[in-house]
Amino acid sequence: MRDAFASEMTALAAQRGDVTLLSGDIGNRMFDRFKEAAPERFLNCGIAEANMMSLAAGMALSGLRPVVYTITPFTTTRCLEQIRVGVAYHQAPVVIVGTGSGLSYAELGPTHHSLEDLAILRTLPGLNVLAPADSAELVAQLREALNAPRPTYMRIGKKGEPQLHGHDARLGIGKANLLRDGTDLLLVGVGPILSEALKAAEILTPSGISIAVASLGGVKPLDGAFLAAMAERFPRWLSLEEHGITGGLGSALLEWLADRDGPPNRLRRLGVPDQFLHELGNQAYTRGQLGLDAAGIEKSIRNAIKEQRK
């Protein structure tokens, strides 16, 4: 996803004169082509994320379209006040990109995990909060964000995430897609971890359990029309996010359902439990430990179906 981001930024820099890339001393060599295409519109802001965010707001208020890029915790929680006041309150159309989101950098420890960003940022009025599942979705959202009159936050993965959306997907901001149809339960998720959900759905097929998998693309705005259609079809939902269980996608869906129908019973939530992680391993290991790999998701689906049959 990082490489797709870098090459799309290079293409955009060549097409338009207002796109400006700010990096917090990361992405060595990754932006070499951007720097060739638009040297005056690349700025290494150093390891000073709060300053970087406020100056991005200033640039946006002066008519540029800055894209701020660094490791997720440092472009979100490290400079939350700068995002809240400079970016969100001013509706300064900054695009904030967090790389290595969720557990992508699991082995680097809690300082580099981002399991709160969706929850925290979705409380800020006027900020899109996106979590593309693959490079195609990332590119579509980035293009749209750079034309939107409002700021956007986008959390992306690292390298080598599989392509999950088909060619006919309607990709963009607030646009949900079914990655796979089914009848017994709707698994609704965001981000590259949806590849594990698709694997879990495959594992369940021989048992006669049919799972639909939806990719929401983000937690704000939600695709209300899509969710309403899904609510008609599926009495059982399971949400999935590589994010803490508090306040993220699952919570956003509970709120959406409750606002529409009163207290919801259809949704069970899957995410990282409310804890910091100390015994570390890589992303695959950590997902496995937390029941967020295909096998763990399969188990949760079976439980959700059993429980909701009662």
Place this chain on the structure above:
Amino acid sequence: MISAAPGQPNPVELSATALILRQRLVSTSAAAKIPHLGSCLSCVELLVALYWQELHVDPANPEDPDRDRFLLSKGHGAPILFQVLAERGFFPLERLDDFGKAGSVFHEHPPKPGYIPGIEAATGSLGHGLPMALGMALAARIQQRPSRCYALLSDGECNEGSIWEAALLAASQKVHTLTAIIDFNKWQATGRSQEVMALDPLAAKWEAFGWHAQEIDGHDLAAIAQALAAARAERERPSVIVAHTVKGKGVSFMEDNNNWHYRTPNPEELAAALAELEAA
């Protein structure tokens, strides 16, 4: 009673320790494929001087409330700190067999206290260690404890506003028990530190912020010892030691080559590095 470092070893013994630490570091980082070798190699002498000469810490009683505190503010240097703590006796060296392994607490950054003896704070997000050390120094003053507090910073870390906020407060509060040491290896992640942010003249900046500032060769053990002694003697201002270092120090093909911020050695490179370190 906290013992000082074992028997004030002489510079020859300390250089031998530094060499062993470098050998172990390069081997374990290659095996675990954990990066930041250059970052670790630049601060070996600084850590050796701190842990074998300066810090009042007791590996047998690592939580003594009167101990000195050391915070690796540049948390990505954890691989060398782990080696130092093991060699200094905070835990058996064999525990580092787990370095980088799934389920281990020994990875790229120090975890919060309670998981590895001798670790005082979780760092890895740059810009936290110095202000936390300042808090510990202020706590010691309020609690009337003898503890001195030390933070090892990277030059890139001096980009962070939080470092300079701590610098201002430490000076106004006259926290002379606080010593910052800057591993000034002239590189940060994506460029020369002087080109990314105008750090120079770095020592003069700290001085202007009200600190007792010294500039030394950060690989010269005698100079480090002298600077730490001078910092200890200062009774008014917090102290900073701007230590000029070479990123990747000790392995010729890693020296001042920032690729070794990211890379880990392949088997041939590991053999070449170890050959150099054994010949040294």
